Amino acid sequence: MKKLIFYIILIALLFAAILFGHHAIGEKGRIFIAMGDLRIQMTVVSAGIVLLASSIGVIIIGWLLVKLARMLTGSRNWFGSLSRRKQQKAFHEAINACAIGDYESAQKAISKTFPGEFGGSNYILAADIDRKVNNGNNLENLLSIAETFEASAVSAKAQQAAHFVQQHQFDKAKEVLEGIDTKAQNQAVIARLWLSVLAALGQWDEVKERLKLHKKVLGDDYVVWAQQATQGEFAEIASKHGANALRQKWEELPRAAKKDIANQIVFIQLLIDQGLSKDAEPILVDLAKKSQHSAFHSLFKQLKHPSPFAAMRLIESWIKADPENAKLYSVLAHLAYNSGDSELAEKAVRKALELASDPDDGRLLARLLEQQNAFEKANNVYKGLLTS
Incomplete structure (x- = not known):
């Protein structure tokens, strides 16, 4: 005025x-x-x-x-500072409404700030509100306007890429991320979005390249993503080229990667999934001897081939060292059942259930009783499982 x-x-x-x-x-x-x-x-x-x-x-x-x-043209900034004060007030009202979860009021308030001199922040906030109120129906339009402001361009593209990821439109998300300037590419949030998109697209070589570039900004997440990259790469090799190529890839890994238990579990699991239980057994036994990790238990339970003597001897040696460990009896029971040794399986599973109740062991006992035509006893076991 x-x-x-x-x-x-x-x-x-x-x-x-x-x-x-x-x-x-x-x-x-x-x-x-x-x-x-x-x-x-x-x-x-x-x-x-x-x-x-x-x-x-x-x-x-x-x-x-x-x-x-x-x-x-529809601008509300007709009378200088008077209008700007009203827009700033509306902007603060929108923030306060978001803080208490009143997104409908927030949407009404933020609409009064357009175009406003907020460096695009009002459009960023409006897009976030629109996601909660309208399932993001107007989100792309709001973020495209926010991108025209230098101060909010990176944030707008990051939100848009995250939205495409949520919609499983990974190619579109990748296209948006490619449009972010080089300096902003090293931001942690952008790096994580890149990894999510590339992992979803199965582009594991690019994931590894991104990990090298952003190791510092990823912090503790680097290890998690490095493991996931190896796992994804293994799975892709197994599905496309089979077990021989998978074994060759395992042999080519650096020693540190082979020592990673997450990589070990993935490798053995993929061998089992490929129907190579007999090939997986000696590798699993060798690794388990070096590290008696409980994560190997489920892998032993999945071995399914005649006479897995090496695996059985190892589990029995663990039981001798720890005779009150119900989980070890459970592993031995499932391993024996899968190999066709029902007598050993029943003895081991009964001991496991004596030490601790476990639904999987209960179901195994019921199946063994059914094989003996002891249907009434099997039904009682099933009833006990339902009650528990």
């Missing part, structure tokens, strides 16, 4: 200068202007005053034209 009054005063001074400027200074150095019947004469100094006032007038007219254009 103060600026508007100031401009009005300047306009008044302009007209005053034009009409009376030639009277303001003495008569030295006259300038004569003749337009039809109109005759104007003034000194050089008064002519300078008129020119200065005219320049100010041009500025004021330009300001008025800008305000008129904003009004016609």
Whole structure:
């Protein structure tokens, strides 16, 4: 409002200068202007005053034209600081409404801030609100506007990529991430988005390259992603080229990678999934001897081939060292059952259930009883499982 009054005063001074400027200074150095019947004469100094006032007038007219254009194009910033204060108030109202989960009120408030001088932050917030209120129906439009502001371009693209990931549109997400400038690519949030997209697309070589580039910013997540990359690569090799190629890839791994238990479990699991239980047994036994990790238990239970003597001897040696460990009896029971030794399986599973109740062991006992045609006893076991 103060600026508007100031401009009005300047306009008044302009007209005053034009009409009376030639009277303001003495008569030295006259300038004569003749337009039809109109005759104007003034000194050089008064002519300078008129020119200065005219320049100010041009500025004021330009300001008025800008305000008129904003009004016609739908801008709410018609009256300078007065409108900006209202927009800032609406922006803060939207933030406060989001904080208490009142997203409908937040949406109404944030809509009053457009276009606003917030560097695109209001569009970023509006997109987040739209995701919660309208399932992101207008999200892409809001983020595309936010991208036009330098301050919010990276945030807008990151949100858009995350939205595409949630929608399982991984190719679109990758396209958006490729549009982010080089400097911002090393931000942790962008690096994680890249890894998520590339992993979903099965592009494990690119995942490994990204891990090398962003090891520092990923922190503890680096190890998790490195393991996942190896696991994904193993799975892809197994599905496309079979077990021989998988074994060759395992042999080519660095020693540190072979010592990683996550990689060991994935490798053995994939061999079992390929129907190579007999090939998996010696590898599993060798690794389990070096590290008696409980994570190997489920792998032993999945071995399914005749006479897994090496695996049985190892489990029995563990049981001798720890005779009250129900999990070890459970492993031996499942291993014996899968190899066709029902007698050993029943003895081991009964001992396991004696030490600790476990639904999987209960179901195994029921199956063994059914094989003996002891259906009533089997039904009692099943009833016990339902009750527990």
